[in-house]
Amino acid sequence: MRAFWGALPTEGRWLLSTVAIQTLGRGLTLPFTLIYLHEVRGFDLGLSGTLMALIAVVGFLVTGPGGALTDRYGARAVLLTGTAAMIAGNVLLAFATTPALAAAALVLIGFNFGVSWPGFNALIASVVSGELRQQYFGINFALVNLGIGVGGVVGGLFADVGRPATFTTIFLADAASGLIPMALLLGPLRHVHGRAAAPADGSAAPATVGYLAILREPAVRWLTLLTFVGTFIGYGQHEAGFPGFARQAAEVSTRTIGLAFAVNTAIIVVLQFAVLSRISGRRRTRVMLVMAATWAVSWALLGLAGLAPGGLAAATGVIAFMGVFALGETLLQPTVPAMSNDLASDHTRGRYNALTAAAFQGGAIAGPVVAGFLLQHDLSAVYIGLMVLGCAAIAVVARVLERHVSPTVNGMPSEPAALGEGSPA
Known part of the structure; x- marks a missing residue:
């Protein structure tokens, strides 16, 4: 681990050092969103499940455009947009008393889910390369699991369907966790844009390379x-x-x-x-x-x-x-x-x-x-x-x-x- 950390550029260290803290907020809410919609807000179970599916469906629909925007405008810009949507979605979900408001919140969260994956992986790849890149993805995965796991334990101990305010708190905490990556991207990583750079001869400009x-x-x-x-x-x-x-x-x-x-x-x-x-x-x-x-x-x-x-x-x-x-x-x-x-x-x-x-x-x-x-x-x-x-x-x-x-x-x-x-x- 010492050798890996020593080989990382400064930008890679910034990205990796806060992963577990960032994902702790997601762990607070991930296991309890369905329970919140059904038992706290009173939506029937079928509707709650359908609302939850919006995250995956919206994420799937925006992934393609998210990848193209990452190549055109840079991973940093896409990640900032996605994170802002996630923060807004969790704040809205914390106070969503109707299915329409919950749906809007989950669409925002799904949007972030869809655009952040290609954006974040592209940002990592622009910072580290070769064997170091494979190690980075593995260690990042372990830290994501650590953050979500700890968050799930804390959320399980804190959230109580008999006290709806506890669910409001964990969704607001999830929103607050998004401020960490935003601070990194606007501060020490503001120069790491991850913007696409076409070959000098123009043989494969970003706009001409499609998914097909x-x-x-x-x-x-x-x-x-x-x-x-x-x-x-x-x-x-x-x-x-x-x-x-x-x-x-x-x-x-x-x-x-x-x-x-x-x-x-x-x-x-x-x-x-x-x-x-x-x-x-x-x-x-x-x-x-x-x-x-x-x-x-x-x-x-x-x-x-x-x-x-x-x-x-x-x-x-x-x-x-x-x-x-x-x-x-x-x-x-x-x-x-x-x-x-x-x-x-x-x-x-x-x-x-x-x-x-x-x-x-x-x-x-x-x-x-x-x-x-x-x-x-x-x-x-x-x-x-x-x-x-x-x-x-x-x-x-x-x-x-x-x-x-x-x-x-x-x-x-x-x-x-x-x-x-x-x-x-």
């Missing part, structure tokens, strides 16, 4: 598909499929589910540094193969928990699932963003990151829908089988992807090489 042109690259198509499948069987199941299976099939308590999420966060925070050391200099596609195998084991453990419902074995299986799954997450998060940014050229970085973000959000939308349908129809065995099959699909896609990227993009040490099919256009 980028998707014509085989490496981009396969990486986008891998991201979608990985999210569908991974993060797309965190808020719906996993809790639903744990309650209906494994019949464990909500306390056990909460403990499982805590174990997930702890393992990510504890192991991410060691994992980064182990995967350094190795082919990223091979790391994805290990991730796929790890996730297949985790889903098998959850399936076994459903065979002995309601007892200690079920609780152990549910917790073990989240622990093993977390190990796979530490392999995924450093590799996919780093590969996407290594494929991109400087003037298209926003759009490359937007494609990855759109694939992630698409998986996050489709995952709960499929899980809800299967679990509602008592097809828990089919559900687990589909998840394991998804892990196998990741392995196949990773092997194909390997044939379309250069060794450098695939995480191998830099060395002189002719441009290949996987090289940036």
